Amino acid sequence: MTTTAELLKGAAELFPDEVVTQAHVRHLDLPQGAGRFALITLDNGLDHTKPTTFGPASLANLNAALDQVEKEAAEGEIVGVGVTGKPFIFAVGADLKGVELLKRHEDALAIGKGGHDVFKRLSTLAVPTFAYYNGAAMGGGVEVGLHCAYRTVSSALPAFSLPEVFLGLVPGWGGCTLLPNLIGADRAVTVIIENSLNQNRQLKGKQVYELGIADAIFEGADFLEQSLIWTASVLRGEIQVVRPEVDRGEAWDAAVERGRAIADGKVHGAAPAAYRALDIIAAAKNVGSAHEGFDAETAFDLENIALADLIMGGELRSGIYAFNLVQKRGKRPAGAPDKSLARPVTKVGVVGAGLMASQLALLFARRLEVPVVLTDIDQERIDKGVGYVHAEIDKLLLKGRVNQDKANRLKAAVTGSLDKAAAFSDADFVIEAVFEEMGVKQQVFAEVEAVVPEHAILATNTSSLSVSEMASKLRHPERVVGFHFFNPVAVLPLLEIVRGDKTDDASLATAFGVAKKLKKTAVLVKDAPAFVVNRILTRFLGEIQNVIDEGTPVDVAERAVEPLGLPMSPLVLLELVGPAIGLHVSETLHQAFPDRFTVSENLKRVVEAGKRGFYVHDSGKPELDPEVAALLEQGDTVLTEEQVRLRVLEAVTQEIGLMLDEGVVAEAQDIDLCLITGAGWPFHLGGITPYLDREGVSERVLGHRFLAPGVASVPA
Numbered sequence: 001m002t003t004t005a006e007l008l009k010g011a012a013e014l015f016p017d018e019v020v021t022q023a024h025v026r027h028l029d030l031p032q033g034a035g036r037f038a039l040i041t042l043d044n045g046l047d048h049t050k051p052t053t054f055g056p057a058s059l060a061n062l063n064a065a066l067d068q069v070e071k072e073a074a075e076g077e078i079v080g081v082g083v084t085g086k087p088f089i090f091a092v093g094a095d096l097k098g099v100e101l102l103k104r105h106e107d108a109l110a111i112g113k114g115g116h117d118v119f120k121r122l123s124t125l126a127v128p129t130f131a132y133y134n135g136a137a138m139g140g141g142v143e144v145g146l147h148c149a150y151r152t153v154s155s156a157l158p159a160f161s162l163p164e165v166f167l168g169l170v171p172g173w174g175g176c177t178l179l180p181n182l183i184g185a186d187r188a189v190t191v192i193i194e195n196s197l198n199q200n201r202q203l204k205g206k207q208v209y210e211l212g213i214a215d216a217i218f219e220g221a222d223f224l225e226q227s228l229i230w231t232a233s234v235l236r237g238e239i240q241v242v243r244p245e246v247d248r249g250e251a252w253d254a255a256v257e258r259g260r261a262i263a264d265g266k267v268h269g270a271a272p273a274a275y276r277a278l279d280i281i282a283a284a285k286n287v288g289s290a291h292e293g294f295d296a297e298t299a300f301d302l303e304n305i306a307l308a309d310l311i312m313g314g315e316l317r318s319g320i321y322a323f324n325l326v327q328k329r330g331k332r333p334a335g336a337p338d339k340s341l342a343r344p345v346t347k348v349g350v351v352g353a354g355l356m357a358s359q360l361a362l363l364f365a366r367r368l369e370v371p372v373v374l375t376d377i378d379q380e381r382i383d384k385g386v387g388y389v390h391a392e393i394d395k396l397l398l399k400g401r402v403n404q405d406k407a408n409r410l411k412a413a414v415t416g417s418l419d420k421a422a423a424f425s426d427a428d429f430v431i432e433a434v435f436e437e438m439g440v441k442q443q444v445f446a447e448v449e450a451v452v453p454e455h456a457i458l459a460t461n462t463s464s465l466s467v468s469e470m471a472s473k474l475r476h477p478e479r480v481v482g483f484h485f486f487n488p489v490a491v492l493p494l495l496e497i498v499r500g501d502k503t504d505d506a507s508l509a510t511a512f513g514v515a516k517k518l519k520k521t522a523v524l525v526k527d528a529p530a531f532v533v534n535r536i537l538t539r540f541l542g543e544i545q546n547v548i549d550e551g552t553p554v555d556v557a558e559r560a561v562e563p564l565g566l567p568m569s570p571l572v573l574l575e576l577v578g579p580a581i582g583l584h585v586s587e588t589l590h591q592a593f594p595d596r597f598t599v600s601e602n603l604k605r606v607v608e609a610g611k612r613g614f615y616v617h618d619s620g621k622p623e624l625d626p627e628v629a630a631l632l633e634q635g636d637t638v639l640t641e642e643q644v645r646l647r648v649l650e651a652v653t654q655e656i657g658l659m660l661d662e663g664v665v666a667e668a669q670d671i672d673l674c675l676i677t678g679a680g681w682p683f684h685l686g687g688i689t690p691y692l693d694r695e696g697v698s699e700r701v702l703g704h705r706f707l708a709p710g711v712a713s714v715p716a
Helices: 004-013 056-074 096-101 105-123 138-145 175-183 185-197 205-210 224-233 250-267 271-286 296-311 314-327 354-367 379-398 404-413 419-424 436-451 467-471 505-517 533-550 554-560 570-577 579-592 601-608 624-633 641-662 670-679 689-694 698-704
Strands: 022-030 034-043 078-087 089-091 129-133 137-138 149-156 214-219 348-351 372-375 414-416 427-434 457-460 480-485 496-497 519-528
Touching: 004 105, 004 129, 004 205, 022 056, 022 224, 022 670, 034 056, 034 185, 034 224, 034 570, 056 138, 078 089, 078 224, 078 414, 089 138, 089 457, 096 105, 096 314, 096 457, 105 138, 105 457, 129 138, 137 138, 138 175, 149 205, 149 224, 175 185, 175 271, 175 296, 175 519, 185 250, 185 271, 185 314, 185 404, 205 214, 214 224, 250 271, 271 296, 314 670, 314 689, 348 354, 348 419, 354 372, 354 379, 354 404, 354 480, 372 379, 372 419, 372 601, 379 404, 379 414, 404 414, 419 436, 427 436, 436 457, 436 467, 436 624, 457 467, 467 480, 480 670, 496 670, 505 519, 519 579, 519 670, 533 554, 533 570, 533 579, 533 601, 533 641, 533 670, 554 570, 570 579, 641 670, 670 689, 689 698
Parallel strands: 034 078, 078 129, 089 137, 129 149, 149 214, 348 372, 348 427, 372 414, 427 457, 457 480, 496 519
Antiparallel strands: 022 034, 480 496
């Protein structure tokens, strides 16, 4: 039989570049004469910007440390064992770089089994075990602590999660089994399913304690010291840790059903990870009972199999690809000029004081902490815009996101003026957010150019118009740059930075520098109609609209794309964007590409009737508005869901192929990054191109894949 050490040695050979975590054992005498204690510290030898992970060699090191303390415990040399992390980091789970390299199901199975074999030793030692969550803990980092008898958490802990489902995995080193048996199935479903599918929502230290995951919470400054004092009291019997009894009746089943409803709402059955995790949670109800001999070991086997199946599936590979895009490519934008060319920005001007302009003013004030001045055509609009910003700052104050001093400073920083010359004479960066019409924007830029300093950047928040044309009548077109935000500005990270024909490197570098301070994911985009996200979404929505106009029922067209697991259906998305804006963008693109982009007469009727969308929401769920239904004029070509889906995917594939040929972005990866961060496209798809490759659509339409085999897919 293969030992754990042999298993991990074999796995380590598949992953030669692992950043190896050491498991240092040191001994100390606990306070109050409680006895000699072994403390294992997980540390990869790098600072907190390189979090500690578990690859095969790291697990082998922890296994060796456990060999040592197991012997000491058996011989009565120690009274307990603790596990903690390096400063600011406990451990953030499996090393995904190693997971990407796996090509065989049995190798994936070995990773699951190896983690279980090491971690579960913490629950079988002859002395009590303690986990001290001192810093960020995710995935396997959380799970190693769940195998211990007791846990403490730092109140300063910034991030704690089981993010596996978000990436296309299950918590496979004990999480699906142990967490529901510790805190109850409903709370476990919140952590494993709900938080994970809500863009990997993190818990803070206080929440970890309140959920019952940790038995005690201490301040960050002397966290380990206080944890050891508490440990001594537990070992001396002075503190009894009492946990609420877990409800293994109907409440457990209801929690699993709630999890299924959340998964259905988020991924519509299109991604398997959440459902596999829920199957294990459902089975884990019987751990600790005498039910047909079902024990933790049986549940751990289910975790191993689920983990291996998912590692060898497309969803995880797409999830890791998407994660790397956001975490790496998103932080180092392709094609951005040298950042040393960027000029400082000490004051920002915003032309317009409507909702979008006001959101921008708030963002610039909060992130850049410089004066921001709004202008508009009358004082009433300006007052409304500034009032909106001040009200939003008050909300931040109420939520405790800013203190009173910061709130006062932010309010003082955002002002309004009717006089552009006075407002912008010392501005370094002026952004317009006025009506989406070329003549209006050209006029605004002409007025602004006349009053700003020579070095000031002129940015446009246009969603579809040509930046080059907008700048064409200016004396200095080289300082005009597209700066396209996505709504809601505070939520969606993407910023499409558009280089016009004449935009110079210094202006572009300044734009990227500002984007970084705004904490946005900036992608360099060529000045092409509707740029990236709106062009793809308009082709996508346009094809849905076409099949409806031709005669396919609305509900069939909507259901057709459910297997993609998008955050919302196409017509709900159109409602969010606004039918009038959707119509305007489709008209812009029809003008540029009349053979591929249509302008729907039905959509025109909806807009002319003043409708805000196709649906009414009276019953709590969207239903086709009878007044809209009466407006629709349809043909008699009725397609099936499968035919609709195929047609939509082929249209999107064709459009992305053309965009890459035109050099709208550097690579297919940038298309995916834009859709993930600007349109909430799911991680489990990897954006869009891995899905089109996986479904065989890209090869059928274009004759080639978008991505090389092994990128967002299992290596050959």
